[in-house]
Amino acid sequence: MTAYVALLRAVNVGGTGKLPMTTLAQICKTAGLRKVKTYIASGNVVFESDRSEDEVRTTLMDQLQAHAGKRVGVIVRTASELAETLARNPFPDMPAHRVMTLFVDGTVPTDPLEGATGIRNEQVRYGKRELFVFYPDGMAATRLRIPCEKQGTARNMNTVAKLSEMAAALTSSGSL
Numbered sequence: 001m002t003a004y005v006a007l008l009r010a011v012n013v014g015g016t017g018k019l020p021m022t023t024l025a026q027i028c029k030t031a032g033l034r035k036v037k038t039y040i041a042s043g044n045v046v047f048e049s050d051r052s053e054d055e056v057r058t059t060l061m062d063q064l065q066a067h068a069g070k071r072v073g074v075i076v077r078t079a080s081e082l083a084e085t086l087a088r089n090p091f092p093d094m095p096a097h098r099v100m101t102l103f104v105d106g107t108v109p110t111d112p113l114e115g116a117t118g119i120r121n122e123q124v125r126y127g128k129r130e131l132f133v134f135y136p137d138g139m140a141a142t143r144l145r146i147p148c149e150k151q152g153t154a155r156n157m158n159t160v161a162k163l164s165e166m167a168a169a170l171t172s173s174g175s176l
Helices: 021-030 053-068 079-087 147-151 157-173
Strands: 002-008 034-039 044-049 074-078 099-104 123-126 130-134 152-156
Touching: 002 053, 002 079, 002 152, 002 157, 021 034, 021 044, 021 053, 034 157, 044 157, 053 074, 074 079, 074 099, 079 157, 099 147, 099 157, 147 152, 152 157
Parallel strands: none
Antiparallel strands: 002 044, 002 074, 034 044, 099 130, 099 152, 123 130
């Protein structure tokens, strides 16, 4: 059994993609996922499954489309990969709420800033399947637009840390 974290794209952000977390949990359970727990209202869920990452993503996307009537982007990471992402944070001394991890499917584009607009004082660093972005003035003040945002979803390091903790608890204790 593998512990996973699923991150939904554009859920409960800016008044779009309304999805109560109780509904998300039920969708996950209906999809056969076990030990399902959601975290805050932005589409974060941890669970266990014996399926592959691709199978989990496809199943969740299909279930969410059936529920919402439209495609919902889903990024899936194993508990260990999320922990590694947290450990690779290139901005460990910066306020965690100002460092975002932009999770993308597959590999990060060769030049993720190609076509980017609105760059000011933000700092961007590569990860494996993510980008790390430090927003010194906060995300509310930024004009930065990165093209690969359209294929991914971002979470601040506080959220990444909490999800990593929750997913690790699944693997270590067998339950949350």
